[in-house]
Each structure stands twice: as structure tokens, then as C-alpha cells.
Amino acid sequence: MATNKQVILRDYVSGFPKESDFEITTTNFELRLPEGFGVSRVIESGHPDYKQGDLLWGIVGWEEYSVVTPDMHFKIQHTDVPLSYYTGLLGMPGMTAYAGFYEVCSPKKGETVYVSAASGAVGQLVGQFAKMMGCYVVGSAGSKEKVDLLKNKFGFDDAFNYKDEGDLSAALKRCFPKGIDIYFENVGGKMLDAVLLNMNMHGRIAVCGMISQYNLEDQEGVHNLTSIIYKRIRIQGFVVFDFFDKYSKFLEFVIPCIKEEKIAYVEDVAEGLEKGPEALVGLFYGKNVGKQVVVVARE
Amino acid sequence: MATNKQVILRDYVSGFPKESDFEITTTNFELRLPEGFGVSRVIESGHPDYKQGDLLWGIVGWEEYSVVTPDMHFKIQHTDVPLSYYTGLLGMPGMTAYAGFYEVCSPKKGETVYVSAASGAVGQLVGQFAKMMGCYVVGSAGSKEKVDLLKNKFGFDDAFNYKDEGDLSAALKRCFPKGIDIYFENVGGKMLDAVLLNMNMHGRIAVCGMISQYNLEDQEGVHNLTSIIYKRIRIQGFVVFDFFDKYSKFLEFVIPCIKEEKIAYVEDVAEGLEKGPEALVGLFYGKNVGKQVVVVARE
Known part of the structure; x- marks a missing residue:
């Protein structure tokens, strides 16, 4: 060397x-x-x-x-897929989406699912897993290009650019007139506050990340937490390392999806x-x- | 009439x-x-x-x-106890404490439990249920008289007056040098922020109330929510009405406790x-x- x-x-x-x-x-x-x-x-x-x-x-x-x-x-083991996928779809982000959605969100067919940072490595997969389950899925992202990807490439039912929305809660109300059953949380802060106002009874929030907050010296305050009580909301933080015992089960599920082109990945x-x-x-x-x-x- | x-x-x-x-x-x-x-x-x-x-x-x-x-x-049905107990210990607050602790907190023997507003109708019972289970229990309240009640009447392992503590997180660190496994949340706001910093991995927060926030036009912001991710915390809001099917099971448990004076009630x-x-x-x-x-x- x-x-x-x-x-x-x-x-x-x-x-x-x-x-x-x-x-x-x-x-x-x-x-x-x-x-x-x-x-x-x-x-x-x-x-x-x-x-x-x-x-x-x-x-x-x-x-x-x-x-x-x-x-x-x-x-x-599987080398008939692009090797770079092991840094994403077949690696940590893929497992994060899989465990976070199936194990933490307790999803049911017909439920409404909101994913923030939805065009990211994890979000794009959560949205597609939710669609496969028969959920109504909306994602948000930070540019028109990403929003187009969500709707046209990843099959989200709807999507919005959070930077274009003066009132995040109003945007969510527009996309979810009947409320949100499941929120896959990637960003935190103001978005979480807006989501809490739009959650349904017995809603679930899987907290995967809060990227808007990590590098702030003082994190933004979240103000609408009393919704947790009235709406009996469950908020569950998780880290993918707790789920690596399910990795081979995950591969069995996802490798055929890739080969049959049921999953898009960017x-x-x-x-x-x-x-x-x-x-x-x-x-x-x-x-x-x-x-x-x-x-x-x-x- | x-x-x-x-x-x-x-x-x-x-x-x-x-x-x-x-x-x-x-x-x-x-x-x-x-x-x-x-x-x-x-x-x-x-x-x-x-x-x-x-x-x-x-x-x-x-x-x-x-x-x-x-x-x-x-x-x-049971009239050999003070009838006023049916507004508290044998009524809604008692069921709240019972369902909130046993059904929502997933408690285990030896775990550490923190109860805020601990001398109130619900808190005093949660503390006693937790002690019966073999947990280490600390409560907070807003006067010396109440703190004395917690320690001397309700059998909490420790208690503090939150009004005397300039730094709530430091008070919790003092009472829980090894961290908090279960938080029974009655108050919200700054207290929740301090608790999040002191929670243990896989900790559980049962959100029963947030009395410090109800009457504020603008609720206080909670800033330490990223702890939810790293520590895999579960936060679960609940309302007692969802658990009334367990009321007779609750009475079977609690009436003997009252008769044998295993539970103190003020x-x-x-x-x-x-x-x-x-x-x-x-x-x-x-x-x-x-x-x-x-x-x-x-x-």
C-alpha cells in the first residue's frame, strides 16, 4: 500500500x-x-x-x-445489485426505513402516513413501503425537483415543498383533510409542532431523526405537546442498531422488490x-x- | 325538590x-x-x-x-369504604394511576420511577403502585408540606420541592444518579425538558397531564426532544376513558389494598x-x- x-x-x-x-x-x-x-x-x-x-x-x-x-x-452475499446500494437501500438507511416503518409505526392498510425529508435515503423508502401496505402517503422535501421525484418516481400520493409553505399546519391540513395516523419524523422543530396539530387519535410518531435540530446550539421549542394527551399519541424514538437481528429477514423482503422493480431508488x-x-x-x-x-x- | x-x-x-x-x-x-x-x-x-x-x-x-x-x-357496590373515595382513589384518578402505571409505563421491578405533581390525586397512587412493584420512586411537589407527605405518608424513596430548585435537571440528577427509567408526566413544560436530559435508554414517559401548560395562551417550548432518538424513548399519551373496561379488575386489586392499609390516601x-x-x-x-x-x- x-x-x-x-x-x-x-x-x-x-x-x-x-x-x-x-x-x-x-x-x-x-x-x-x-x-x-x-x-x-x-x-x-x-x-x-x-x-x-x-x-x-x-x-x-x-x-x-x-x-x-x-x-x-x-x-x-448478493452481488447482482449495484454495490453502492449497500450504503443505502440495502444498508443502514434501508434497515432504518424497514424497522422504523414496520416495527415502530404499527401501520395498518388504509391509514394516512406523512414522511418529512421524504426524498432522503430513508424517507423515499418509507414512503414506498407505506404505499405497498396500502396507506395514503404524503411527503415533504425542500425543492421542486425533490417534490417531483416524490410524486413521479417514488409514487407518493401527494407531496409539498415545505419552503413554499408559510403555514406548515395549513399545508398538512390540505394534504390530510382527515388527519395523520402515522408520522415518520426526520426533521423535528417547527414541523413536529405542525404535525402534532394534525395527528389523529391514537396516532403514532416514529422518531428517526431531527435533522433541523442537530446543529443548533439551542434547539427550537416544540409547543403543541399537550396534543399527545387528548389524542393518545405514541412517540417512539428508535435507532437502527437495535434491529440488525432482522437484517436477513429484511434482505429476503427487499432483494426481490429491487429485482422486480417494485422499489425505486435514487x-x-x-x-x-x-x-x-x-x-x-x-x-x-x-x-x-x-x-x-x-x-x-x-x- | x-x-x-x-x-x-x-x-x-x-x-x-x-x-x-x-x-x-x-x-x-x-x-x-x-x-x-x-x-x-x-x-x-x-x-x-x-x-x-x-x-x-x-x-x-x-x-x-x-x-x-x-x-x-x-x-x-363496595360501601364499606369512604364514599368520597369514588371521586378519587376508587374513581377516575385511581383508574388513571392504575392504567397509566401498569398499562402504559411497562414497569419492571428495580426500575427507577419519577412522578411529578406527586402529591395529587393521581400522583400519590402512582408512587405507591410503583413501590409495591419494587421500583425506586421519587416525586416532586410544590411545598414542603407536600414533600413531607410524599416521603412520610406515601412511602416515596425521595422527593423534592420543584420551587426550591433553580436547576430542575440537576435536582433530577441528584435524585437519580443512574437515570430515570419511567416518568409519569403530570406537568409538562420545563419539567419535561429536564426529565428528557435524565432519561435512561429505552425509557418510557406516560403522559397523563401537563397542568403547567393548560391555561397558557402560548405553551412553553420543549427543547430536548432529540433525546428521544438516542435514548429510544417512548412517549405515550393516554386518557383514562380508554381503560374503563378494566375497572372491575382494578377494584379487585385496590379494595383489599385499602382494607389492609397498604395504600395511603389523602x-x-x-x-x-x-x-x-x-x-x-x-x-x-x-x-x-x-x-x-x-x-x-x-x-
Whole structure:
């Protein structure tokens, strides 16, 4: 291994990450290396279960070559699908959508489902799973291009650009005249407040993320929580790592869906490790359309 | 029936109710009559299931004589306990504590339980049910007298006066060095924010009430909701009316507890229907110690 190109963090990041927080280096001095989910091929192994040539997905550093341990790495069995899918549809975001929707939301046919950040890696799948179940599904996103994707590519019944709506609660009332049974929460803050006003009795909110809040020093206040009582709402936070025992069940379900083209999946591809910082920073400003992927090397 | 003394509302109430919002009258003109849970004896009945002399509990007007219908009225079978208990321990607050703790909180022996408004009609019972189950229980209330009651009468492991604590989160950290597994929510607002910071992984919050928020025109914002994700917290709102099918099971459990003195129960008794408005207004300022009862007539 001659050199190992790496992306490192100059220092701890406060607030939104900026491109200037990162540095591209070829030294081997590992200082605050960011990590992410990636697909790798084994070059050398001292572990009996992993041999040269094996394909893996799991957490890797932002670098050309990584030293990894078996925990948090899955061997890739199905190679007749694009390998990049293991960073998304067939990896952590796919499992998140699957477990979050089927295990946390307790969905029933005919229910109404609202997904925020709906064109993202997780949201686009939740919407499609909900449609497969016979739910009425509405998504929101932050650009006309994304809203069009939701309606035309992912099969959502309706969608809106939250940036165009002065009154989020009114937008939800327009899309859900009979109220929301299930909310798949990806953003938090003002959106959650508007949703609470539009939830139905015995509604469920699966809290997957609150991306609007993560990088705020003071998080926005949510004011409509008394709705939880009158409407008997259940709010459940979840993290995908608690559901990895269901991964093979998930693959059995989703691989045929991909092959039969029952699921549409959109990636936003950045070419080259050097594009990593820009791609990450873009996430917080909604620049990506679909799952953000960075190509480090092609097969 | 010569006259029927009644408490009426002068107009719709905005913000906290004031005594001047009410009026005592002896006319039969029913204008905005407030309602509450009460115990009554049947004087006259046109319904085959109810005969003169029967004792009932359920929703009645604030008046000496009420016309009631069978829905929302239970016939009192056990008369060897104080009848006023049917407005509290054996009525709606008792069922609320029972269903909220056993059905909503999913409690396990050895878990830590925090109850706010803990000396109130519901809170005092939740704490005692949790102790019976082998949990570590801490309550908060708004006066030294109430805190003493929690520790010395209701058997809470610890208790604090939230008005004495500049930093609610620090108070909770002091009482729960290993974190909170279950929060029985009665108050909302700043307290919920402090609790979220101190919840344990897979913690549960049963939302019974948010009394600090009901009469605010603008509810306080809750800022720490991202904790829901990392800690996989479940928040469940509930209303006792959904659990009345368990009422006889509840009585089977609680009547022996009362007879064997396993449960302590404190009432704050106001004498006379005229004291109703003052007693109600006092609730919002925490003036009552224990379940607030108004004696309209004694047997």
C-alpha cells in the first residue's frame, strides 16, 4: 500500500460542518478521521471468516484503505445489485426505513402516513413501503425537483415543498383533510409542532431523526405537546442498531422488490474521496437529491 | 325538590380560572354549568337498572341535584369504604394511576420511577403502585408540606420541592444518579425538558397531564426532544376513558389494598358547594394537599 488518501477533521465541529473543517491528506497520521458507511473489498485478512476478495459493508474511515474489525461489518452475499446500494437501500438507511416503518409505526392498510425529508435515503423508502401496505402517503422535501421525484418516481400520493409553505399546519391540513395516523419524523422543530396539530387519535410518531435540530446550539421549542394527551399519541424514538437481528429477514423482503422493480431508488453520486466534505456539508442544506454516495474507487 | 343550588360559569374561561368566573345560584336556568366527578344517591329513577337509594359515581353538574344518564355512571357496590373515595382513589384518578402505571409505563421491578405533581390525586397512587412493584420512586411537589407527605405518608424513596430548585435537571440528577427509567408526566413544560436530559435508554414517559401548560395562551417550548432518538424513548399519551373496561379488575386489586392499609390516601376537603370555585381555582396554584374534594351533602 503506497499511500492512503484520507479525509481528516481539523478540529471538533460546532454548529453546521463547513468544508473548511476538513482536510485531504495522504499521511497515515489518523487524527479525528470521520467515519461513514461504506462498501469495501478485503485486501488482506488475519480473520478466518474473511478472505481476500470478500465484499463487506459497514463503518469505515473516509480513506482509500481501512483497517476494520468484524463488528459492524456485514459480508455482502448478493452481488447482482449495484454495490453502492449497500450504503443505502440495502444498508443502514434501508434497515432504518424497514424497522422504523414496520416495527415502530404499527401501520395498518388504509391509514394516512406523512414522511418529512421524504426524498432522503430513508424517507423515499418509507414512503414506498407505506404505499405497498396500502396507506395514503404524503411527503415533504425542500425543492421542486425533490417534490417531483416524490410524486413521479417514488409514487407518493401527494407531496409539498415545505419552503413554499408559510403555514406548515395549513399545508398538512390540505394534504390530510382527515388527519395523520402515522408520522415518520426526520426533521423535528417547527414541523413536529405542525404535525402534532394534525395527528389523529391514537396516532403514532416514529422518531428517526431531527435533522433541523442537530446543529443548533439551542434547539427550537416544540409547543403543541399537550396534543399527545387528548389524542393518545405514541412517540417512539428508535435507532437502527437495535434491529440488525432482522437484517436477513429484511434482505429476503427487499432483494426481490429491487429485482422486480417494485422499489425505486435514487442516489446522488459525488465522484472521488475529495468530494466527501462538500457532499457531507450539502446534506445539512438539503443539496443532495436522494441518497448521497461518494465514490472512492470503482470495481 | 324545593330549590337546587348550583355553581354556574359567567362566561367561557380564558387563561387560569378565577373565582369571579363563577356564580352561585338557586335558579334552575342551566347556563354553562361546570361538571366534575361526584358521588350521588338516586332519588328518583325512570331507568330499570337504577332504583331509589342506589349509590352512583360519575360526571355530575356542580349542583345539589342532577339529572344523569347511565353512560359515564357506575353503580357503587363496595360501601364499606369512604364514599368520597369514588371521586378519587376508587374513581377516575385511581383508574388513571392504575392504567397509566401498569398499562402504559411497562414497569419492571428495580426500575427507577419519577412522578411529578406527586402529591395529587393521581400522583400519590402512582408512587405507591410503583413501590409495591419494587421500583425506586421519587416525586416532586410544590411545598414542603407536600414533600413531607410524599416521603412520610406515601412511602416515596425521595422527593423534592420543584420551587426550591433553580436547576430542575440537576435536582433530577441528584435524585437519580443512574437515570430515570419511567416518568409519569403530570406537568409538562420545563419539567419535561429536564426529565428528557435524565432519561435512561429505552425509557418510557406516560403522559397523563401537563397542568403547567393548560391555561397558557402560548405553551412553553420543549427543547430536548432529540433525546428521544438516542435514548429510544417512548412517549405515550393516554386518557383514562380508554381503560374503563378494566375497572372491575382494578377494584379487585385496590379494595383489599385499602382494607389492609397498604395504600395511603389523602383528601383535601372543602365544605359546601359554595367552596367549589375556590377549590377549583386553587388546583392551578397547587393549594390543595391531596385529592381535592367538595362536600355537597353528607349522608
